[in-house]
Amino acid sequence: MLSPSPPSLPSAPDPQILLELCSARNSADVRAIQQRHEANAINATWALVPPIQRYALLFARAFQGDIFHDLDASDFGESDPL
Secondary structure: OOOOOOOOOOOOOOOOHHHHHHHHEEEEEEEEHHHOOOHHHHHHHHOOHHHHHHHHHHHHHHHHOOOOOOOOOOHOOOOOOO
16 A cells, blocks of 8 residues: 655745745735745745735735835925934
8 A cells, every 4th residue: 555645845935935025016016926936935935924014915905006115204295203
């Protein structure tokens, strides 16, 4: 009798995927990431994306918006306290 094949180990997080997810601006960017990388690799990396970025991506997807990563207080006419 053949022994069952061992379960596959989860993929290690890919630093390139992490960088791409953290810099994604909208659902189109995420779709492009999904087309370039395997689902298992993306799922393994998703947990390492900072929560604020994950929530921003979910929010952008729900409202078909964009995330502007490079904005600061001066872009809104306010002085930056730091």
